[in-house]
Amino acid sequence: MNKDRGKTTNVWPFLVIFIGISFLGVTGWSIYRATLGVSPVTDPEYYSHGLKYNQSNIEIKAAEASGWALSTVLKGQELVVNLVTHSGQAVTGCKGDIIIYSNSNARRLELELVEQSPGRYSMLFPENLTGSITGDLSLHREGARITRRLIVNL
Incomplete structure (x- = not known):
């Protein structure tokens, strides 16, 4: 079948x-x-935005080439920064600041460094800042920049 x-x-x-x-x-x-x-979403200048990586690298290399050396001293609430060249000469005319990241109130505080004498920069921490404080110190002049990460116990 x-x-x-x-x-x-x-x-x-x-x-x-x-x-x-x-x-x-x-x-x-x-x-x-x-x-x-x-x-069409790709931005050909993507890396030139945001962090300004190239400009920061140029500033860092310029500071290294000039041979700057930085030392810090904490005296009570006052932070003293000494900036000299590799030959020991004071570096004058810098603009400087410290950006503080406060643990207690989770906000950012920017404090300006003032040149007290040639190569000697200082600033006072506010009285209400106590304990371990993290911050970024930056000094720059004519395109050269030196930066340091600080942890200060007040």
């Missing part, structure tokens, strides 16, 4: 072939899209 009644069709080979062809098709399409050019 009917000989095909007991036989079932095996779909697995067709399914595997279909998945393989689909994978190759999507791979080919993605390679084609990649060769067309960059995405």
Whole structure:
């Protein structure tokens, strides 16, 4: 009578072939899209925004080339910073600041360093700052910059 009644069709080979062809098709399409050019979302000047990495590196190298050496002394609430060249001459005319990251109120406080005498810069911490304080000290002049991370116990 009917000989095909007991036989079932095996779909697995067709399914595997279909998945393989689909994978190759999507791979080919993605390679084609990649060769067309960059995405319109890409900003060619991405690295010149934000942190100003190149400018900071130039400033750091300029400070290293000039041979600046920095030392700090804490006298009570006063921070004294001495800045000299590799030959021991005082570095004058710098603008300086310290950015404090206070643990107690989780805010940022910027304090200015004032030049007291040639190569000697100082500032007073506010009386309400106590305990361990973290901050970034920065002195710069004519494109040269020297920075240090400070941890001060008041």
